[in-house]
Amino acid sequence: MSPDLIDLFYLLAAILFIIGLKGLTKPRTAVKGNLLGSLAMLIAVVATMLHQDVLSVGGLLIAMAVGSVVGVVLALKIEMTAMPQLVALFNGLGGGASVLVAGAYLAGKEFSGKVASGNSFADVLTATAASGLIGAITLSGSLVAFGKLQELKFIKDISFPGQKLLNLVLALASIGFGYLVATQPQHAELWFWLMTITSTALGILLVISIGGADMPVVIALLNSYSGLAASATGFVLNNNLLIIAGSLVGASGLILTRIMCDAMNRSLWAVLFGTMQGGGKALSADEVYTNVKSTSADEVAMMLEVAQTVLIVPGYGMAVAQAQHAVRDLTNQLLGKDINVLFGIHPVAGRMPGHMNVLLAEADIDYDRLKEMDEVNSMMDQIDVAIILGANDVVNPLARTDPDSPIAGMPIIDADKARTVIVIKRSLSPGFAGIANPLFSADNALMLFADGKQAIVDINKALQEG
Amino acid sequence: MSPDLIDLFYLLAAILFIIGLKGLTKPRTAVKGNLLGSLAMLIAVVATMLHQDVLSVGGLLIAMAVGSVVGVVLALKIEMTAMPQLVALFNGLGGGASVLVAGAYLAGKEFSGKVASGNSFADVLTATAASGLIGAITLSGSLVAFGKLQELKFIKDISFPGQKLLNLVLALASIGFGYLVATQPQHAELWFWLMTITSTALGILLVISIGGADMPVVIALLNSYSGLAASATGFVLNNNLLIIAGSLVGASGLILTRIMCDAMNRSLWAVLFGTMQGGGKALSADEVYTNVKSTSADEVAMMLEVAQTVLIVPGYGMAVAQAQHAVRDLTNQLLGKDINVLFGIHPVAGRMPGHMNVLLAEADIDYDRLKEMDEVNSMMDQIDVAIILGANDVVNPLARTDPDSPIAGMPIIDADKARTVIVIKRSLSPGFAGIANPLFSADNALMLFADGKQAIVDINKALQEG
Amino acid sequence: MMQLLNLAFQTEATTLENGVAQATELASEAIQQSGGASHLILLLTVFVLAVFVGVEIIAKIPPTLHTPLMSGSNAISGITLVGAILAAGGDNGTWASILGFSAVVFASMNVVGGFVVTNRMLAMFKTRK
Amino acid sequence: MMQLLNLAFQTEATTLENGVAQATELASEAIQQSGGASHLILLLTVFVLAVFVGVEIIAKIPPTLHTPLMSGSNAISGITLVGAILAAGGDNGTWASILGFSAVVFASMNVVGGFVVTNRMLAMFKTRK
Numbered sequence A, B: 001m002s003p004d005l006i007d008l009f010y011l012l013a014a015i016l017f018i019i020g021l022k023g024l025t026k027p028r029t030a031v032k033g034n035l036l037g038s039l040a041m042l043i044a045v046v047a048t049m050l051h052q053d054v055l056s057v058g059g060l061l062i063a064m065a066v067g068s069v070v071g072v073v074l075a076l077k078i079e080m081t082a083m084p085q086l087v088a089l090f091n092g093l094g095g096g097a098s099v100l101v102a103g104a105y106l107a108g109k110e111f112s113g114k115v116a117s118g119n120s121f122a123d124v125l126t127a128t129a130a131s132g133l134i135g136a137i138t139l140s141g142s143l144v145a146f147g148k149l150q151e152l153k154f155i156k157d158i159s160f161p162g163q164k165l166l167n168l169v170l171a172l173a174s175i176g177f178g179y180l181v182a183t184q185p186q187h188a189e190l191w192f193w194l195m196t197i198t199s200t201a202l203g204i205l206l207v208i209s210i211g212g213a214d215m216p217v218v219i220a221l222l223n224s225y226s227g228l229a230a231s232a233t234g235f236v237l238n239n240n241l242l243i244i245a246g247s248l249v250g251a252s253g254l255i256l257t258r259i260m261c262d263a264m265n266r267s268l269w270a271v272l273f274g275t276m277q278g279g280g281k282a283l284s285a286d287e288v289y290t291n292v293k294s295t296s297a298d299e300v301a302m303m304l305e306v307a308q309t310v311l312i313v314p315g316y317g318m319a320v321a322q323a324q325h326a327v328r329d330l331t332n333q334l335l336g337k338d339i340n341v342l343f344g345i346h347p348v349a350g351r352m353p354g355h356m357n358v359l360l361a362e363a364d365i366d367y368d369r370l371k372e373m374d375e376v377n378s379m380m381d382q383i384d385v386a387i388i389l390g391a392n393d394v395v396n397p398l399a400r401t402d403p404d405s406p407i408a409g410m411p412i413i414d415a416d417k418a419r420t421v422i423v424i425k426r427s428l429s430p431g432f433a434g435i436a437n438p439l440f441s442a443d444n445a446l447m448l449f450a451d452g453k454q455a456i457v458d459i460n461k462a463l464q465e466g
Numbered sequence C, D: 001m002m003q004l005l006n007l008a009f010q011t012e013a014t015t016l017e018n019g020v021a022q023a024t025e026l027a028s029e030a031i032q033q034s035g036g037a038s039h040l041i042l043l044l045t046v047f048v049l050a051v052f053v054g055v056e057i058i059a060k061i062p063p064t065l066h067t068p069l070m071s072g073s074n075a076i077s078g079i080t081l082v083g084a085i086l087a088a089g090g091d092n093g094t095w096a097s098i099l100g101f102s103a104v105v106f107a108s109m110n111v112v113g114g115f116v117v118t119n120r121m122l123a124m125f126k127t128r129k
């Protein structure tokens, strides 16, 4: 295919990426937007395969088939609850690919020809360095994020004295090596891989000390990075499709990061440089849980019978217990008894934004019953019974009261202001942020210790019999 | 200045244009947006003056000074009511400049060098033809729009049999000449100017048959064209600032056109190809005005005294009479008597969108009293007295009832549904669309024949005395 | 890649007269052969992206601002002034200069008048804050 | 303009080895001298415009779609696949090919997995219509 034709196909792909991304921002067009994006990718790949410089089509097809099969299997087999870490993993791979492409460029013939010619081409080398640096941070950072979300044992919230200093040193070293890549073409490869090492370490250290609750923000940010890395690769290869698609993702990731920070009422700075560790140790569980009262499914059923409005606040535990279908049955039964049922959806309940919406939609629960945090909080005085189903951090009043708490400032669902609060969880163990929750020993709160699904099924049965 | 530096300044200018245009879309940032735009232009011009190919800086400065002075004088001296035609005029000049630049390129040395080299460069020539074609249509079309808005005598709504056919022939001829420009570089100049002639004629004929009420839409569309012409010029000169700024304007003009069409409930197609002339002749004035009752300022004052809510619907006549300050005084007096005063602002009242807002803001009338059409219509049953001040088409019920009327389908302010309607205008002569208005002979309507300002002053005096 | 070299060496044969044009031709072909997009397609890409930016930016604008936006963007479209300066400023003979200078006058009226009139319109809104 | 010619003729002197690179250099300089923007700056322009498009598009997105958007745009960032194919497909020696092929595997996992997982997430919303 003639280069001009290929470029026209690239332009077409770029347009489709833009339209696809735009589609992804509206519920009604999201599926189509995603399909358009993949169509664009297909066009781009096919056009590239027809490029005159691409010789070994067979080998490439095999490599792509391997990658695709692994990708599809992971994407289809993974449980819903594990999706965030899967996105983190894929994201890291994208960053890794950028590093490798930049490395391959430095190892390739075009580059050695250029070096031999003795011309300066610092611009391309700068882009190469940028591609490697950003890509390596994306790769290692994403893998750490993956590990944290997967709750791998060997990855802990590590922080040690002098960590910030070390980060700074690593950052400066990476930039320094990058500078050497750009200015010493003869040794560019050496400097490049040294730079990759330091920036990989930097990525690890940056993310490892970030509190788990902030992971979604970190992933969005790393996503933005992987876009920028792709864009830098585009400058290396002089390919405007890479530049466009990469910067699209870079920009949208950055905006998304800001939107998510706003939703958690935290500054990006605070997320990245951990006010999460700030302050003295929060209250210990023993201090907090002095006044815990537990209850049974039958008792809860009796309370529900006489309620007018019931609020269900689902959290990560509902996802773990896969309780959404049982919740649908309970909802229908309560509605049959003329009891109004609402759902209070916190923006970061669960492990990814929109997690609860996805699960409740899966169980066919009427979308109109799902209320956003603000709306629910403004009508909390009309709630007779609030059922906290596997949620913890998102209803923790410490966010309002304790400025030293890791979740300080995060807006929460004020379930503690309902008349009666039923908390369904298996134990008194903490949620994602790892802190005790005073709501559990509040005067109007009763604990129902059980698996989320079982508890709801039991309540449902009690209601039917009662 | 080195070419690279110039290009960086161009990029900076492009960024500022984008930010400026974005600013123009929000009331709070609009002034700053406009200033950013002019700053960008300044940067672009200064950078260009420093280009190595620019030799006669002195002459250029003089030419720019001449243009600027004329532009500033026109911009500052023109009355508010004449602004739309001024915009049309400026727009035409921009289109004209595109034609001239393309012509100058064909007459220049770079071009003759290229022709002599015998290489094909159909791409640049296509852009040259596009720049000339679009520019010429913009120029002539805008000048006709100017003439119509200025109500120049010699420009009428001309339409004759076979007009559409002639338009088609002219369009095909223009495209044909454009094709010759691109394919016969040796005679490109000849074909270019022939093309300019046919497309100038096309521009005139296209716009001259469009109803005056649709002029704002036409100007927005021509504005979009002038952007596209500038963009095409950018392809000719290989200048990406022209391309960016031009296509920004081209796209935003097109969107604005659509938004305005939506506001008038007309399709762009209908605007351009005149369903405006459609249908049999509408009712004549004699048929409509059988039952006109007139009133006096004193009588109006008495009705106002006993009203609870008064609605003022201003139109083009308020602008002509410069009655806005008198209206402010009346408003204050009525408010002093505990009578509520609201303003019903039709989106196309006056001669430009936002015309009424500008005038009322000038007179310091509280912005909260200005209601949009939909809001006013939904509360029309609470209006005791509606004062139609120099408005006509925007309250003409024919838009609702007569599908053959030139304003059919345009949403109007349903002032006829108020308890009493006072119409202040100088005579029974029609408004912009040139049709009679049945509201004037409605049972609940009274005419106050007077100049808009005088009438309001008189009512005010009567109120004070009464 | 060999093609590229051949192209480069061909310039030797060209006369001075049309060498300039040929070199430019050669130039874009050279970049293109080396894997990058041709100049024209890059310009096209810039065009398409700018159109997207324009569309996205204007999507929601209140009616009140239609006229100022129209006149402000009209002033921006006077960017042809840059082209006019290049056309008038070069050493291109009388006819081209006449065209170029007229273009400069026209375009600067459009630009300066457009920004001033927009500013004047917007000033009317300022009382509103 | 003379500079440009000189540059063109200089290529005669270069050896075959480094002629390719030099011709490309020459190429971009030639375009630049003839009044157009340099290739690098055009790429930069494309970058800036695409950033604006990205920012404008994402500005208002409901929380529910944060995760699908994240994963969908993550798949798009796998566009590095194109670069990986170019790096792996050329005749560049063993080391470069190893790097290239690993990049192809990584990037296609990112791309294909990303789109599929996004589609799976979005399918959850479909009942809502």
Ligand SMILES: NC(=O)c1ccc[n+]([C@@H]2O[C@H](COP(=O)([O-])OP(=O)(O)OC[C@H]3O[C@@H](n4cnc5c(N)ncnc54)[C@H](OP(=O)(O)O)[C@@H]3O)[C@@H](O)[C@H]2O)c1
Residues within 6 Å of the ligand: A084, A212, A213, A214, A215, A216, A314, A315, A316, A317, A318, A320, A321, A347, A348, A349, A350, A351, A352, A353, A354, A355, A389, A390, A391, A392, A393, A394, A395, A424, A425, A426, A427, A428, A429, A430, A431, A432, A433, A450, A451, A452, A453
């Ligand atoms: N949505 C996002 O974007 C996102 C992403 C990453 C992190 N986060 C963070 O995750 C947290 C989300 O808050 P959250 O309130 O939804 O969850 P949470 O604070 O993590 O609490 C979940 C609770 O569910 C309980 N649980 C676990 N399995 C259960 C089961 N099978 N049956 C019943 N209960 C079970 C756990 O208690 P037991 O073990 O005692 O049962 C745990 O306390 C926030 O800190 C947020 O910042 C959010």
Ligand SMILES: NC(=O)c1ccc[n+]([C@@H]2O[C@H](COP(=O)([O-])OP(=O)(O)OC[C@H]3O[C@@H](n4cnc5c(N)ncnc54)[C@H](OP(=O)(O)O)[C@@H]3O)[C@@H](O)[C@H]2O)c1
Residues within 6 Å of the ligand: B084, B212, B213, B214, B215, B216, B314, B315, B316, B317, B318, B320, B321, B347, B348, B349, B350, B351, B352, B353, B354, B355, B389, B390, B391, B392, B393, B394, B395, B424, B425, B426, B427, B428, B429, B430, B431, B432, B433, B450, B451, B452, B453
């Ligand atoms: N806003 C825009 O964007 C725009 C732009 C161009 C065209 N248009 C079109 O213009 C029309 C606007 O409707 P409109 O109702 O505002 O105006 P209109 O229909 O043009 O009517 C204006 C009325 O004002 C009266 N008038 C003129 N001078 C007056 C004075 N000194 N004192 C009192 N009355 C005076 C005239 O009647 P007398 O001569 O009897 O006094 C005339 O009937 C629509 O058709 C619209 O489509 C709008």
